[in-house]
Amino acid sequence: MLTAVTACVLSLAQCSGSSSDQGRAPSREHRGPSATAPRPGLEREITAYTADFGEDTGYRRPSRTDRSTVAAGVGLLLDGRRAEAEHRLADVDFAVRTVTEEATGRRYAEIADRAESGAAPRGWGRVYVDLDSPARWSVQVPHPVADQHTERLGAQLLSRAPGGVLIIAGAHRKAGRGDEADVAHRRDSVFHAVCDELVRRGLPGVQLHGMADDSAPDHDVVASTGRGREAVTEGRALADDLRKRGYDVCRAWARSCPLAGRTNVQGRSATARDVPFLHVEFGPMLREDRDRAQEAVEALADVTRTWRRGV
Template identity: 60%
Template sequence: MVIITACSGQPPKKPDHPAPTPRGTLDLKQYIAEFTSGMGPRSGYRAPTGPQQRAVADGVGLFLDGRRAQAGQRLADVGFRIRTLTDQVTGRRYAELADAADTGTATRGWGRVYVDLTAPSRWSVQVPHPVADAHSEDLGVAILRGTPGGVLVLAGAHRAAGQGLAADVAHRRDTVFHAVCDALLKRRLPGVQVHGFADDSVPGYDAVTSTGAGNRGRATGRAVADALDDSGIDACRAWARDCPLEGRTNMQGRAAAAAGVPFLHIEFSRDIRGSSKRISRAADAARTATAAWSTTRQ
């Protein structure tokens, strides 16, 4: 290690927007799979305090606003750091905002955020139940890869971890996941949240498409549902008929409805999530929404 000190007696001036610490080239799907492989239903989650939630959300918001030095400082207050990586599949560079100690007994389960650095941030894909909804994290990566300008919000613990369902982030507001999604809403970024269900939970359908508690995402929801049908994935449309798992009580969906920002809640069967080919088809259908969002400001 080389340490450089200023000879003038004045501290060296920090750049206004220093680049995040670099990482190598890797397969983003495999990299995230390695992270989620350690998640279990009985460990790996510590409920954050309100100030801790706000610190991570503030850091994410500052990063999206281009204030990267301030973002790094704010995140460091709660043990988070910023790194960059290049996905070898797409060639795109992503910033990873994550807990600096995310393995072993130090794991707090607060999750990670991946920001596409190759285009302005325009939309998000949210994965609240990795592992618990098997391979939903793979689907999240596939959607992120599909359209430039995406932000992936990945929960950091199994939904059954912690006490009293404290880590079931889709149904709670007192989590880092929700605070980060709220920061995205403040910047008017629409989002698609992916979930999973057992094959026999929704007979006759492979997916359930919904706009959650609101209806601002109705047009893009219809387009996604049509694209799913066209790809051989039969979608139940919650705005047109009674469907199970409509996500009306989803907390991120409620917040999006209150903010007037489009939100899609999509459930996929285990059969879809268990096939790389069908995950790719589902992600292609979701691109119907993300591609439209990438060219508009809400």
């Protein structure tokens, strides 16, 4: 199924850890240097986009037509039909442009809402597709800013590992009315529609979250495969890699863990189609410190290599 996607995207130029302190990362009481200014290129684009996200910035629930139109536009782009994608996306006031990573020269298609800069942004999010490698996997950021620095991790992973598609929510999870902007638990969002389109195409995904220190006080990371088990092998590899780097990982497929993402709707959609899905919660230490965040990104990039070889 992904062979066609590969050819088309190329034409576009996409727990159980020990409770012992031995070998673990420094205590959560210690804080290294906080995340510094974003690096040039993709990370800068994304952090500039999310900089003004807040609980009071508002959110407009998209209609079924809005959702399906954006998802269809992403699909056309993946199929190598950029002109058609641009035309389709213009129907809902989205646009496509190319972003180039200054350090590497790698190119990404950015699918963005033209209404972002208006007086009342809709909060429908963005999609970035690697234009220099076949589309093989996705990284999903459902709670930018609310889960602090997860947007940075997503950008860094897309830059670090070829063949990715990044989907980032367009609003703080508490924006809008009730929980309507909490896209990890809502099927009526543009975010979910795009993730569902990628799952339909068989692309595995990793969804990035941030937890507070007291959410899982004995662990630095909670790794889960959601309600399914299609990504247990990848989850074990990620947990083993992070453990070797000195971090304690709760493995939700093997034991009871908090924040295991069982109700996550993107995970449920992936499970329904037997597509691998990882839900990963990172503690503050791994998000706030640039060097430790890089270790997390490197471990995630290793997982994507399996997915890049898998088809």
